Amino acid sequence: MIVARTVAEFRAARAGAPAPVGFVPTMGYLHQGHLALVHAAREECATVAASIFVNPTQFGPNEDFERYPRDEERDLQLLEAAGTDLVLLPPVDEMYPPGDTTRVRVSGITEVLEGARRPGHFEGVTTVVSKLFAMVQPDRAYFGEKDGQQLRVIRRMTRDLLLPIEIVACPTVREPDGLAMSSRNVYLSADERAQALSLSAGLRAASEAFDRGERDAGRLRAMVREGIEAQPLTDINYVSLADSETLEELDGAVGRAAMLSLAVRFSGATLIDNVTLEP
Numbered sequence: 518m519i520v521a522r523t524v525a526e527f528r529a530a531r532a533g534a535p536a537p538v539g540f541v542p543t544m545g546y547l548h549q550g551h552l553a554l555v556h557a558a559r560e561e562c563a564t565v566a567a568s569i570f571v572n573p574t575q576f577g578p579n580e581d582f583e584r585y586p587r588d589e590e591r592d593l594q595l596l597e598a599a600g601t602d603l604v605l606l607p608p609v610d611e612m613y614p615p616g617d618t619t620r621v622r623v624s625g626i627t628e629v630l631e632g633a634r635r636p637g638h639f640e641g642v643t644t645v646v647s648k649l650f651a652m653v654q655p656d657r658a659y660f661g662e663k664d665g666q667q668l669r670v671i672r673r674m675t676r677d678l679l680l681p682i683e684i685v686a687c688p689t690v691r692e693p694d695g696l697a698m699s700s701r702n703v704y705l706s707a708d709e710r711a712q713a714l715s716l717s718a719g720l721r722a723a724s725e726a727f728d729r730g731e732r733d734a735g736r737l738r739a740m741v742r743e744g745i746e747a748q749p750l751t752d753i754n755y756v757s758l759a760d761s762e763t764l765e766e767l768d769g770a771v772g773r774a775a776m777l778s779l780a781v782r783f784s785g786a787t788l789i790d791n792v793t794l795e796p
């Protein structure tokens with residue numbers, strides 16, 4: 518596995534890499550969810566590239582950029598064991614050269630849900646992902662369904678910028694008890710960790726009700742809220758049932774593919790999760 522710490526080093530290694538090249542962008546502190554993306558890339562691509570970069574522009578001023586968990590040595594071991602060929606660990610001043618004023622912004626679907634909760638977040642994500650795409654020039658890029666809105670925003674950006682990259686969505690990887698894997702789960706206390714099970718349980722209950730024929734958007738949202746509100750350490754930021762493509766909130770009977778998603782605050786972290794409902 519080649520570990521490139523500058524853009525020039527990465528480009529030199531990328532030049533001889535056989536196609537197709539699969540790319541897994543990450544912010545490190547890897548868990549099984551990230552490794553599932555690497556495994557998917559490994560199955561389909563001749564070269565697997567990954568990046569580890571905690572991107573400052575996607576964190577708000579009061580968010581956890583400084584304390585975001587980092588463990589580079591362990592990440593590199595995991596990436597190597599999963600069959601990664603090239604890893605890019607660029608320094609911040611190469612990703613954002615002094616005087617950098619260029620940003621990539623997708624409008625509309627970035628203004629709701631996580632975009633409303635975290636203003637500027639998606640602009641940071643699309644800016645860094647376009648820089649990474651420009652460097653890596655992958656044929657395929659792998660993203661987790663856990664960040665459902667991010668996946669849709671990246672798809673839209675890739676389509677709108679005419680980038681010849683296939684965006685591959687991989688299913689959310691969950692702990693055995695259902696909690697969606699996230700680098701931020703380490704912020705939870707033991708009690709919060711136990712109460713966080715209400716997130717996936719609520720989504721699962723609503724999804725099962727949907728499969729049994731429940732179509733009322735309000736009742737499906739309420740089903741998710743009830744279980745979470747019963748947990749005293751949770752604070753719901755949103756529970757949304759939105760059109761899967763446009764992310765417009767749905768009312769009445771759900772007649773098309775929808776994303777049921779939520780963000781729930783705990784003392785040290787906000788967790789997100791979602792499921793897709795297909796009539």
Ligand code: PAF
Binds near residue numbers: 542572575664
């Ligand atoms: O999903 C993430 O880890 C990040 O948002 C990404 C896509 C690596 C961009 O920094």
